[in-house]
Amino acid sequence: MKPTTTRFMLGTWVLAGTAALGHFWLARPDLGPQLPPAVSLWLIELYSSTNGEELRDLETLLALSSALVVILALTFAGWFIFRRCAHRPAS
Structure with missing residues (x-):
């Protein structure tokens, strides 16, 4: 394939x-990453959310x-495994 x-x-x-x-994580928050309450309160203070709309923005950002971190980790792991298996000599 072309680069x-x-x-x-x-x-x-x-x-x-x-x-x-x-x-998916926003639709099913029980299945997504769970932060400790202290971290959640710290993020709310850091973000300075004062109402529900700003809190929803923070949830979306988080x-x-x-999700980006998880997808990138899975992509790099898949790439690494593919490169390892593709370059093995056939026995």
């Missing part, structure tokens, strides 16, 4: 995977950033 096509597909995968996982 440009590969980069485009990789970028599309990361964006779509992040959006899908973030949406869900999308966590």
Whole structure:
């Protein structure tokens, strides 16, 4: 495959995977990452949220950033495994 096509597909995968996982975690918060209450209160103070709308923005930011980290980790792990298996000599 051409490098440009590969980069485009990789970028599309990361964006779509992040959006899908973030949406899933926002729709089902019981299945997403759970922060300790002290960290949650610290983030609310740091973000200076004063109403429910700003708190929802913080939840969205946290869900999308966590989803990005998970998707990137899975992508790099898959890439590493693929590269290891693809370059093994056939026995």
